[in-house]
Each structure stands twice: as structure tokens, then as C-alpha cells.
Amino acid sequence: MTVAPKREDYDVVVIGAGPAGLAAAATSAEAGLSTLLLDENIGPGGQVFRAISSTPVTDRNKLGADYWVGADLVQSLRASNAEVIHRATVWSLDRNLDIAVSIGGASAFVKAKRVILATGALERPFPIPGWTLPGVMTAGAAQTMLKSSALVPDGRTVIAGQGPLLWLLAAQILRLGGRIDRILDTTERGNYVAALPHAFAFLTSPYFAKGLSMMREVKAKVQIVSGVTELAASGDGQLASVSYVAGGKRETISADLLLLHQGVVPNVNLAMSAGIEHRWDDLQLCWSPMLDANGASSVTGIAVAGDGAGIGGANAAAVRGRIAARAAVEALAPASAARLPAMATLRADLAKAERGRVFLDTLFRPAPQFRIPSGDTIVCRCEEVTAKDVLDSVAIGATGPNQLKAYRRTGMGPCQGRLCGLTVTELMAQARGKSPQEIGYYRLRAPVKPITLAELAAVPKSEADVKAVVRG
Amino acid sequence: MSTNVDAIVVGGGIHGCSTTLHLCLAGLKPVLIEKDYAGRHASGVNAGGVRQLARHIPEIPLSIRSMGIWEKITDLLDDDCSFESYGQVLVAENEEELATCRARVAELNALGFTHEELIDAAELRRLVPAVAETCPGGVVSRRDGAANPAQTTTAFRRKAEQLGATVREGVAARNIRHSDGLWSVDAGTETFAAPVLVNAAGAWAGKIAADLGEPVPVETVAPMLMITSRVPHFIDPVVILRGRKLSFKQFKNGTVLIGGGHLATPYQDRNETVLDWKSLATSAQTVFELFPVMRSATIVRAWAGIEAKMKDDIPVFGPSSRHRGLYHQFGFSLHGFQLGPGAGAVMAELIVNGGTQTRVSDLGIDRFHPATL
Numbered sequence: 017m018t019v020a021p022k023r024e025d026y027d028v029v030v031i032g033a034g035p036a037g038l039a040a041a042a043t044s045a046e047a048g049l050s051t052l053l054l055d056e057n058i059g060p061g062g063q064v065f066r067a068i069s070s071t072p073v074t075d076r077n078k079l080g081a082d083y084w085v086g087a088d089l090v091q092s093l094r095a096s097n098a099e100v101i102h103r104a105t106v107w108s109l110d111r112n113l114d115i116a117v118s119i120g121g122a123s124a125f126v127k128a129k130r131v132i133l134a135t136g137a138l139e140r141p142f143p144i145p146g147w148t149l150p151g152v153m154t155a156g157a158a159q160t161m162l163k164s165s166a167l168v169p170d171g172r173t174v175i176a177g178q179g180p181l182l183w184l185l186a187a188q189i190l191r192l193g194g195r196i197d198r199i200l201d202t203t204e205r206g207n208y209v210a211a212l213p214h215a216f217a218f219l220t221s222p223y224f225a226k227g228l229s230m231m232r233e234v235k236a237k238v239q240i241v242s243g244v245t246e247l248a249a250s251g252d253g254q255l256a257s258v259s260y261v262a263g264g265k266r267e268t269i270s271a272d273l274l275l276l277h278q279g280v281v282p283n284v285n286l287a288m289s290a291g292i293e294h295r296w297d298d299l300q301l302c303w304s305p306m307l308d309a310n311g312a313s314s315v316t317g318i319a320v321a322g323d324g325a326g327i328g329g330a331n332a333a334a335v336r337g338r339i340a341a342r343a344a345v346e347a348l349a350p351a352s353a354a355r356l357p358a359m360a361t362l363r364a365d366l367a368k369a370e371r372g373r374v375f376l377d378t379l380f381r382p383a384p385q386f387r388i389p390s391g392d393t394i395v396c397r398c399e400e401v402t403a404k405d406v407l408d409s410v411a412i413g414a415t416g417p418n419q420l421k422a423y424r425r426t427g428m429g430p431c432q433g434r435l436c437g438l439t440v441t442e443l444m445a446q447a448r449g450k451s452p453q454e455i456g457y458y459r460l461r462a463p464v465k466p467i468t469l470a471e472l473a474a475v476p477k478s479e480a481d482v483k484a485v486v487r488g
Numbered sequence: 489m490s491t492n493v494d495a496i497v498v499g500g501g502i503h504g505c506s507t508t509l510h511l512c513l514a515g516l517k518p519v520l521i522e523k524d525y526a527g528r529h530a531s532g533v534n535a536g537g538v539r540q541l542a543r544h545i546p547e548i549p550l551s552i553r554s555m556g557i558w559e560k561i562t563d564l565l566d567d568d569c570s571f572e573s574y575g576q577v578l579v580a581e582n583e584e585e586l587a588t589c590r591a592r593v594a595e596l597n598a599l600g601f602t603h604e605e606l607i608d609a610a611e612l613r614r615l616v617p618a619v620a621e622t623c624p625g626g627v628v629s630r631r632d633g634a635a636n637p638a639q640t641t642t643a644f645r646r647k648a649e650q651l652g653a654t655v656r657e658g659v660a661a662r663n664i665r666h667s668d669g670l671w672s673v674d675a676g677t678e679t680f681a682a683p684v685l686v687n688a689a690g691a692w693a694g695k696i697a698a699d700l701g702e703p704v705p706v707e708t709v710a711p712m713l714m715i716t717s718r719v720p721h722f723i724d725p726v727v728i729l730r731g732r733k734l735s736f737k738q739f740k741n742g743t744v745l746i747g748g749g750h751l752a753t754p755y756q757d758r759n760e761t762v763l764d765w766k767s768l769a770t771s772a773q774t775v776f777e778l779f780p781v782m783r784s785a786t787i788v789r790a791w792a793g794i795e796a797k798m799k800d801d802i803p804v805f806g807p808s809s810r811h812r813g814l815y816h817q818f819g820f821s822l823h824g825f826q827l828g829p830g831a832g833a834v835m836a837e838l839i840v841n842g843g844t845q846t847r848v849s850d851l852g853i854d855r856f857h858p859a860t861l
Binding site for chain 2: 108110111112116125291412413415416418419421422423425428429430432461462463466467468469470472473474475476
């Protein structure tokens with residue numbers, strides 16, 4: 017069934033139904049603003065609460081209590097009168113707050129007085145030798161299968177990388193009876209020392225106890241190799257083995273499946289294509305939008321909430337969604353703002369939810385060799401460009417990611433740089449002795465997700481456009 | 489302290505880069521000042537059409553001169569610029585349009601130009617097998633083709649620098665002034681001085697001309713383009729339509745570039761454009777009708793480059809009518825890319841020799857301002 021938006025204009029359009037988007041849409045609708053929530057997935061939840069209303073996993077312990085928090089957010093949204101459309105891919109947003117959205121193969125245009133972007137996070141690229149082989153996938157992709165279909169690996173499985181989500185996934189796989197042969201932990205030893213000064217805040221954060229027990233649970237069942245400093249996948253057209261170096265010793269193990277994960281980064285494509293200014297975050301090693309305390313971006317009327325605003329986790333995301341929505345209510349219907357929790361309360365909630373984040377960011381800062389590849393390792397999958405290709409182009413004058421397009425077409429494939437952008441920025445920055453901020457990022461353009469020519473051709477046109485124009 | 493050079497070129501588009509290179513070839517030491525980087529705007533992001541076809545008559549001699557350079561572009565730049573020559577075809581969608589084509593070719597022939605050739609339905613189908621059956625013919629310019637615009641502009645810039653040009657990117661040319669026969673221009677913390685100043689600043693050139701007392705009727709526009717995912721090879725030449733705004737080109741990798749001159753809204757001060765998807769939808773619909781093979785292709789990206797469009801659609805090219813040592817090279821009005829190589833060569837001749845064999849007299853700024861020199 018295809019449902020087009022009911023109106024052409026809304027007070028607030030929220031994009032993305034993860035924790036930030038769910039909370040933002042519910043808040044905005046509760047205050048009486050006409051609210052449209054557009055989400056790409058088949059149901060609410062985003063990645064963290066994926067399939068929250070439909071998962072076949074019914075034993076609550078298996079996905080963990082945190083997962084089921086999503087059900088409350090969905091409940092509040094459903095209790096509000098926000099209009100919600102799933103399987104809706106927003107493919108264009110511009111600074112006039114014109115939104116183009118594809119729903120069931122047909123595109124529609126809507127206009128908003130305020131837009132709240134809650135497009136969440138993407139997994140950071142993990143460009144090791146062999147990462148494009150069939151049999152190598154991201155932990156996030158594995159988690160998607162697990163949450164939506166209760167599918168878990170049953171072949172020889174290796175998980176490599178670092179970060180809280182890696183341990184969460186491992187625990188979820190094990191609880192659902194999946195197989196994990198080894199976990200290769202790539203956390204740099206120096207990070208433990210660097211993170212120490214931030215440990216107190218983390219110890220008092222809600223993540224601490226849960227994180228610790230989850231790691232214990234996994235460590236009881238799987239062999240963990242820590243201090244991994246090199247990693248490569250190999251095989252002839254299909255993953256056959258994983259080799260790694262830990263403590264100076266190289267080892268190769270057979271594997272059918274390698275799950276890679278080294279943290280998540282904001283999904284900035286839609287925000288950047290709308291012209292929102294971003295800056296390089298030296299701690300999280302990614303681009304984050306420049307926002308004020310309410311999440312308002314450099315483009316008037318567009319706010320960013322959730323992990324798309326800088327990685328903060330699900331609890332922080334929901335609060336950021338409420339803050340951005342409250343700011344929209346204050347601007348559009350000030351009288352109704354009184355119905356909502358006070359801004360000071362929300363900011364206190366946010367501070368609490370963000371506690372311990374610096375510790376996690378410092379501890380799980382990925383090592384340079386896993387972010388900045390060399391030699392024949394593929395950087396851009398769409399155009400099959402290697403690290404050496406990029407460096408060769410720098411040598412003959414490519415100064416940044418946009419110039420590199422002319423030499424190598426990096427970032428010009430269907431993924432629009434989602435899988436190579438950070439790698440290209442950091443690789444070029446290193447090669448040119450500049451900061452990532454100076455090197456910059458791809459200029460992103462709509463459609464941020466491809467649409468078919470037939471779909472675009474079927475879009476309603478204005479009278480003037482249809483008139484044939486005679487070439488001068 | 490200012491640095492003395494032989495010429496200051498403002499603007500690192502294909503025109504500024506080409507002129508800089510040709511000045512180097514003539515033995516001069518120019519400086520090129522570009523506020524962003526070479527090819528940042530229209531020159532780097534246009535459709536890459538290398539087209540003599542369907543040009544305004546006053547610029548045909550310059551276009552033909554340029555074509556000769558394009559055909560030996562690798563010799564000039566040590567870079568093939570991805571130039572390929574499969575011709576460009578203008579498609580007439582009905583008999584009325586074909587009659588217009590016929591008259592146009594006859595007019596060119598009478599003037600001595602033979603690059604445009606009238607073709608019937610059979611030849612059209614041979615050149616463009618995928619075109620809709622109903623099209624009765626068109627015009628072909630067989631030596632035409634296409635190149636990669638960013639690669640080309642970058643290659644001109646690189647070669648100019650190799651031959652001794654000073655290139656300053658990321659700094660705007662400011663405080664342009666003239667005294668004692670020398671032009672001085674600030675670029676960041678530096679100042680350059682030269683007897684020759686070339687205004688090749690694209691969408692920013694009109695303001696430079698106006699500030700120097702030579703305002704011209706020019707506006708800033710941003711023609712939109714979009715590119716598809718890879719589809720099986722089905723077309724070689726660049727195709728443009730006689731009656732509707734559409735140009736169409738398939739690259740070697742299978743992607744198809746769809747353009748034709750629908751405009752985005754430019755925000756020049758921010759280097760930004762906002763696309764007009766309803767107009768792009770019109771282009772998509774035209775492709776849908778004419779090339780059924782394209783119907784399932786996906787649109788991967790759309791964009792627009794900022795450039796200058798003259799009211800009369802003809803560039804401003806040649807010496808200033810007010811100031812000695814000032815030369816204009818802008819306002820190419822959505823069709824300047826192919827002209828770049830030739831225009832740089834001719835501009836260098838005008839600067840170094842004081843004249844050229846290529847007829848460019850109809851392009852001068854004196855069509856707006858009678859010469860006072």
C-alpha cells in the first residue's frame with residue numbers, strides 16, 4: 017500500500033524514525049503542530065530499535081532491555097496525531113525546506129516550516145585488505161538480519177573491530193544461538209590510558225554496568241584476541257581466511273564470515289546536501305553538523321537531532337529530538353510550548369544521557385592503520401579505487417575529495433561517498449600534511465538516494481516547465 | 489611590495505587556465521588567481537560537450553579554431569582530457585523542426601561553414617539507433633564530441649604551472665587598480681602587478697567589468713545536469729534536441745548525462761545552487777519519451793554550476809574599450825567549454841601580437857560601449 021503525504025505543507029517534517037525522530041515527532045505533534053514523520057524503513061525504530069514493532073524475537077532478554085525502550089517511544093508517537101509514513105526515502109532537501117520523498121516508487125514534494133533531521137548514524141568504513149570480499153560484512157548489517165529476521169551466523173565466524181556496538185552484537189548473536197569463533201579486538205592499547213581521565217564520568221553513566229556485564233557474558237563464551245594491530249581478509253572470490261597480528265605475532269584462521277565494526281559516525285549526506293555547514297570532529301574522527309544548543313543548523317529552519325548531530329547514543333538521541341522539537345514549537349506556536357517539559361529539564365536529561373561519552377570516544381577511537389589504508393586496499397568500492405590510486409592522484413595535483421572526482425570518480429557512484437568519504441578525507445589529509453578540516457569532504461548533491469528516471473519523469477510539473485522551449 | 493609579472497589572469501575556469509597556458513607558450517610569465525580552485529564552478533561541472541553544432545554565427549570561427557586544438561589536446565596538455573569524438577547530433581522531432589534545420593544548414597553553407605550537415609531519418613537512426621521512430625532527421629557535426637570538464641580544466645591549470653605560470657588558488661582577486669600602465673591586484677597577502685589583466689572570472693566577471701566602468705547586460709545562471717547509473721551501451725554521439733531543452737550523452741562507463749539548460753537558483757555569494765526538481769522532471773520525461781531504453785535507469789546525482797549568461801547569449805571576448813591592457817573573456821552563456829582551448833590561444837595572440845587571424849570582432853565589449861581608446 018502506498019500512502020502519499022496528506023498535505024503539501026507541514027509545520028514540522030521529521031526525517032528518520034529512530035529514537036530522535038520518534039521523540040521529535042511525538043513532541044511536535046503533541047504540541048499541536050502539523051507533523052509529518054518520514055522514514056525509510058518498514059517500521060519505526062531506526063537501527064537501534066530496528067523492527068521494534070515486528071521483530072520475531074519475543075524473549076526480551078535476548079535483545080536486551082535497552083532495545084525495548086524503543087517500544088515506549090513508538091507508543092508515544094502513536095498516541096500523538098503525527099502523520100507517519102514508512103518506506104519513505106527523502107531524496108532531496110534544500111535550504112528552502114522543500115523536500116522530495118519517494119514512497120512506493122512515486123515521488124511527492126512537501127514543504128515544511130521546520131525540518132528536524134534525524135538520519136542517525138552509519139558504520140565507519142573499515143577499509144582493510146579484502147574488505148570487499150563476499151563473506152565480509154559490517155556488524156550493523158548482521159544486526160539488521162538478526163533483529164528483523166532472527167538470522168544469526170552458523171558458519172565459522174570472526175568478529176573484528178571495537179566499540180560498544182560490537183560487544184552488543186556479539187552478545188545478541190550468542191543469546192540467539194549463533195556462532196562466533198573469535199573476536200579480534202582492535203582497540204589500541206594506548207587508548208586505555210588516554211581514556212582514563214574520563215573514566216569517572218563513565219563509571220557513573222548508565223552504560224558502565226551494562227557494558228561491563230555484556231563484555232563478561234561474551235568473554236565467557238568466545239576467544240578474544242586483544243591488541244590486534246593488523247587485519248586482512250583473503251580468499252578467492254569469497255572469504256576463506258582472516259589473518260591478523262597481535263602482540264607482534266601473526267596468525268591466520270579460516271573463516272566463512274567476517275563481521276567488521278569500528279564504531280559509527282553521523283550520516284551526514286542529507287544534511288550536507290541541504291547546505292548545512294559541518295566541521296571535522298577530532299575526537300570522534302568524523303564530520304558533524306555545526307549546531308546551536310537547540311540543534312539548529314546553519315540553514316534556517318533545519319535542526320539536526322540524534323546521532324546525525326554527533327554520536328551520542330540512543331538515550332541522548334531521544335532527548336535531542338525533544339529539544340529540537342520543543343524549539344520548533346517555541347518558534348511556531350509559543351503558547352503550546354507550556355504543555356511540554358521545560359527546556360532546562362531537557363538539557364539536564366541530555367547532560368545525563370551524554371555522560372561517559374568522552375570516555376567511550378577516547379577508548380574506542382579507531383587506530384590510524386584501520387582508518388587510513390595503503391597500497392592496493394580498496395578505498396572506493398563503487399569505482400574500485402585503491403589507496404595507491406588516491407595517493408597517485410594527490411601527487412599529480414588532486415588537492416581534495418572534490419578534485420579527486422575528476423581523476424578517479426571516487427564518491428561518484430551510487431553510494432555517494434557513504435562508504436569511502438571519511439577514508440578519502442583522512443587519506444588525502446595525511447598525504448598532504450593537512451588537517452581533515454582543511455581537506456574537506458565531497459560536495460553532496462541530491463538525490464541522496466538514487467531514484468529511477470521513470471519515477472522522476474512521472475513527477476507533476478508546473479505549467480511553465482511543460483511548455484516546449486525553443487532553442488535560441 | 490608587489491610582484492611584477494607579465495599578465496594577471498583572474499579566474500581559474502577553463503578560459504582563465506587556457507589563456508594562462510597560452511601566455512606561457514608565448515613566453516610570458518603570467519599569474520592565475522582563482523578564489524576557489526581551478527574548475528570549481530561551471531568549467532569543472534558542465535556537460536563536457538565539445539560542440540561546434542548549433543552555435544551562434546559570431547562565435548563559429550572561434551569554435552572551429554578551438555576544435556583544431558581539441559583534436560590534439562593530448563599533445564598540448566599531456567592529458568587526453570577523456571576527449572572523444574563521436575559527433576554531436578541535433579534531433580528534429582517533427583517535419584517543422586527539420587525544416588528549421590534545413591534552413592540553418594543552408595545559411596551556414598552560404599557563409600562558408602560546412603561543419604553542420606543535414607541528415608535524414610535513416611542516417612539519424614544509424615547514428616542514434618535508440619531514438620524514437622517518429623523523428624524525421626536532424627543535423628550532425630561529425631567532428632564534435634565530449635570531454636571530462638574537471639579533468640580538462642585541471643589539465644590546463646597543471647600544464648600552465650609546469651610552463652612557469654604562478655597559480656594562486658583559494659584567494660580572491662581584490663582591489664583591482666590601474667596606474668602608470670600597470671594593473672595591480674591583491675591576492676590574499678600578496679600583490680601582483682602587470683601590464684596586462686585578463687578578466688576571465690565567469691559569473692564574477694560582470695562585476696569586475698562594471699567596477700572598471702564597463703557594465704554589460706549579464707546575469708548569473710546555474711544550468712542543471714543529472715547523471716544516471718550505468719546502463720548497457722546504446723549510444724555514441726552526444727544528442728541534443730531542436731525543440732526541447734535536452735542534451736544527452738552516454739559515457740564509456742555506461743553512465744548517462746542528462747542536461748539541456750534547465751536552471752537552478754544560484755546563490756553566488758555562497759558558491760551554492762538550489763536545484764529545481766520540477767524542471768529536472770521535465771528533462772526526465774523527455775528522455776523517457778525519446779529513449780525507452782533509459783526508463784529503468786536510476787538518477788544518481790544532479791547538480792548545477794554557476795556561470796555568466798549574456799542577454800544576447802554571446803560572450804564578451806577581446807580588449808576593453810576603455811582601458812589599455814585590460815582584456816575580457818567571460819559571459820560564455822552555457823556554451824563556453826568547447827571554446828576554452830581556442831579562446832585561450834586567440835586571447836594570447838591578442839595580448840602578445842595585438843591581433844589574431846581568427847574572427848572574433850563580433851564578440852567584443854565594444855558592442856555595449858563604443859571604444860574610447
